[in-house]
Amino acid sequence: MLQITGVSRRFGDVTALADVSLEIRQGEFFALLGPSGCGKTTLLRILAGFESPDSGTVTLDGADLLGQAAHRRPVNLMFQSYALFPHMTVAKNVAYGLERERLSKAEIRDRVGEVLAKVGLEQMAGRRPQQLSGGQRQRVALARAIVKRPRLLLLDEPLSALDKKVRAEMQLELKRLQHEVGITFVVVTHDQEEAMSLADRIAVFNAGRVEQVDEPVALYERPRTPFTAGFVGASNLFAGRACSAGLAADGLGVLPGVSDLPDGTPALLAVRPERLRLDGEQGQGVLRGEVADVSFYGGVSHVSVAVPGRAEPVLVATPGATQVRAGTRVALSWAPGDGALVPQ
Amino acid sequence: MTRSTVSGATAAPRSRRSRAPGRTAAGRSAVGRLVFLGPGLAYLIVLLLVPLALVLSYTIFRRGRFGGVVYEATGENFTRLLDPLYLDVIVGSLKLASIATVIALLVGYPTAYLIAQLPRKWKTIALVAIVLPFWTNFLVRIYAWIVLLSGPGLVNSTLGDLGLGPFEFLYNQGTIVTGLVYSYLPLMVLPLYAAIEKLDPQLREASANLGARPARTFVSVTLPLTLPGVVTGCLFVFVPSFGNFIIPELLGGGRSIMVGNLIRDQFLKARDWPFGSTLALALLAVLVVLLLLQAWSARRA
Numbered sequence: 001m002l003q004i005t006g007v008s009r010r011f012g013d014v015t016a017l018a019d020v021s022l023e024i025r026q027g028e029f030f031a032l033l034g035p036s037g038c039g040k041t042t043l044l045r046i047l048a049g050f051e052s053p054d055s056g057t058v059t060l061d062g063a064d065l066l067g068q069a070a071h072r073r074p075v076n077l078m079f080q081s082y083a084l085f086p087h088m089t090v091a092k093n094v095a096y097g098l099e100r101e102r103l104s105k106a107e108i109r110d111r112v113g114e115v116l117a118k119v120g121l122e123q124m125a126g127r128r129p130q131q132l133s134g135g136q137r138q139r140v141a142l143a144r145a146i147v148k149r150p151r152l153l154l155l156d157e158p159l160s161a162l163d164k165k166v167r168a169e170m171q172l173e174l175k176r177l178q179h180e181v182g183i184t185f186v187v188v189t190h191d192q193e194e195a196m197s198l199a200d201r202i203a204v205f206n207a208g209r210v211e212q213v214d215e216p217v218a219l220y221e222r223p224r225t226p227f228t229a230g231f232v233g234a235s236n237l238f239a240g241r242a243c244s245a246g247l248a249a250d251g252l253g254v255l256p257g258v259s260d261l262p263d264g265t266p267a268l269l270a271v272r273p274e275r276l277r278l279d280g281e282q283g284q285g286v287l288r289g290e291v292a293d294v295s296f297y298g299g300v301s302h303v304s305v306a307v308p309g310r311a312e313p314v315l316v317a318t319p320g321a322t323q324v325r326a327g328t329r330v331a332l333s334w335a336p337g338d339g340a341l342v343p344q
Numbered sequence: 345m346t347r348s349t350v351s352g353a354t355a356a357p358r359s360r361r362s363r364a365p366g367r368t369a370a371g372r373s374a375v376g377r378l379v380f381l382g383p384g385l386a387y388l389i390v391l392l393l394v395p396l397a398l399v400l401s402y403t404i405f406r407r408g409r410f411g412g413v414v415y416e417a418t419g420e421n422f423t424r425l426l427d428p429l430y431l432d433v434i435v436g437s438l439k440l441a442s443i444a445t446v447i448a449l450l451v452g453y454p455t456a457y458l459i460a461q462l463p464r465k466w467k468t469i470a471l472v473a474i475v476l477p478f479w480t481n482f483l484v485r486i487y488a489w490i491v492l493l494s495g496p497g498l499v500n501s502t503l504g505d506l507g508l509g510p511f512e513f514l515y516n517q518g519t520i521v522t523g524l525v526y527s528y529l530p531l532m533v534l535p536l537y538a539a540i541e542k543l544d545p546q547l548r549e550a551s552a553n554l555g556a557r558p559a560r561t562f563v564s565v566t567l568p569l570t571l572p573g574v575v576t577g578c579l580f581v582f583v584p585s586f587g588n589f590i591i592p593e594l595l596g597g598g599r600s601i602m603v604g605n606l607i608r609d610q611f612l613k614a615r616d617w618p619f620g621s622t623l624a625l626a627l628l629a630v631l632v633v634l635l636l637l638q639a640w641s642a643r644r645a
């Protein structure tokens with residue numbers, strides 16, 4: 001439905017986007033995930049028409065999008081800072097886009113009422129944005145964007161200003177809304193958990209480039225680039241060369257993993273902390289080391305193990321509280337299927 | 345305007361708290377306040393309030409036969425104010441000042457808007473250029489207009505080379521308006537610039553994103569949100585224009601066209617201080633009404 005091909009944009013000597021190509025499908029919940037400053041906002045601003053790329057094309061349902069003026073595009077953007085009109089009430093803010101479509105007063109009133117009910121703000125219709133809490137403003141911004149029933153809804157870090165609890169509620173609400181209204185959502189975030197929980201597919205950005213586009217589970221279990229392996233969820237990364245049994249790691253011997261790389265290719269092996277098994281010193285293990293630190297997080301405990309021959313400690317996540325203490329000698333192991341090889 | 349009311353409001357509770365610890369502290373803080381406020385207060389009382397009270401009191405007295413004031417209460421000054429002769433001058437001044445204000449707004453708004461879009465470095469240069477005329481004496485600049493526009497002046501001689509004219513540009517109401525706009529345009533641009541600069545550019549983008557054309561965005565978003573700047577700029581141009589007597593004197597041909605000239609003539613030529621005071625009171629009344637309107641609109645914004 002939305003086809004982005006070879007889009008690049010530079011600001012002076014900063015490359016905000018470098019040859020970005022993406023295809024976003026009808027009705028999809030698509031996430032752009034990447035660290036701050038990697039060009040996510042720039043891409044959304046190009047789609048909304050506030051910025052033009054130096055090169056590349058964008059088509060929406062086969063029709064060229066870049067040639068259209070911003071106010072004619074069937075694309076609505078929910079701004080990172082909400083950009084609510086401070087001199088208008090909540091209802092006026094939401095009605096603004098509908099008034100531009102020259103709809104009848106009665107229809108505007110109905111649709112505004114409907115969408116405010118959907119985001120749970122009927123009582124706030126007469127208030128000004130300054131009189132609302134952060135979460136309420138965010139919902140007004142969302143209502144203002146979806147009331148137009150755009151073909152494509154762009155959300156720029158929609159939840160970043162909210163505290164953890166409200167955020168979790170809003171994530172559910174976004175997901176529910178997307179099912180109800182059937183609009184294609186493109187949501188930008190730097191929070192990988194948020195991307196994972198919300199999106200049907202995720203594009204991982206790094207320094208203006210698309211690193212990988214995949215479904216959340218595939219992205220988590222089979223990262224294809226070192227950046228993805230490090231950025232999406234915590235990973236233990238081992239450097240070495242691919243071999244038939246997995247990875248011949250520098251200074252650690254052969255580590256188990258599934259490899260479709262030619263033998264001898266420089267590669268990284270990524271193992272998720274929760275896939276590591278912690279055994280006593282006598283137990284079987286791929287690696288041996290000494291527990292350096294234990295942190296309890298409620299649901300899980302994180303144990304970091306110092307392994308001779310490796311600079312960073314290996315991180316292990318175990319459910320619940322753990323008996324091991326700092327200083328205990330342990331053995332670490334994992335199933336070959338839990339080690340993902342990433343070409344370096 | 346708004347700032348002074350705001351700081352006044354926050355200062356009040358603080359002073360009440362500082363008085364609480366005891367007499368000596370209260371006394372010390374009162375003395376301190378007097379030291380700081382004293383010069384300003386003295387200035388206001390001696391140079392503004394006392395002369396103002398005098399002028400206002402003259403309005404109810406009769407003029408002396410050879411100038412001066414005869415302290416004999418009368419209402420004749422006010423009845424004379426309603427004489428079409430004088431009423432016309434007041435209404436005419438209102439008209440000229442309003443036209444100058446509207447023109448200054450129409451020229452100043454796009455100017456301020458463009459300056460606000462410039463890159464940072466150019467903004468500063470443009471703002472300095474806007475206030476640059478203030479570095480030259482006001483009278484010199486007005487005389488420069490006479491040199492430009494007079495019969496054998498620069499404009500006419502250039503037009504003459506093209507086979508046009510000569511025209512009589514000087515000494516009419518158009519010249520007065522030109523002079524007023526020229527003199528007070530910077531006072532329009534600066535508050536407008538401050539208001540436009542403060543506006544979040546994302547609001548304009550949000551408006552476009554919701555389907556508004558540029559003209560609609562201007563009417564529904566940019567203009568309402570910069571309205572306090574518009575009101576302030578208009579006041580800054582209107583107030584000195586309305587009571588002006590130098591510009592009509594020099595560019596208007598020396599007749600009593602505006603209320604400022606009329607007041608000046610009553611005091612200095614006709615030596616009728618009571619009637620001059622009454623005219624001054626009328627001028628003041630108009631300005632106070634405008635200031636009240638401005639304060640009201642600033643509170644609403």
Ligand SMILES: Nc1ncnc2c1ncn2[C@@H]1O[C@H](COP(=O)(O)OP(=O)(O)O)[C@@H](O)[C@H]1O
Pocket residue numbers: 011014015016034035036037038039040041042043
């Ligand atoms: N208008 C601009 N002028 C100059 N540099 C910009 C501009 N917009 C973005 N950039 C730069 O482009 C890069 C990407 O920015 P952005 O798209 O906002 O990142 P993100 O939203 O992923 O945090 C950043 O390095 C930023 O400094």
Ligand SMILES: [Mg+2]
Pocket residue numbers: 037040041080156157
């Ligand atoms: Mg951003």
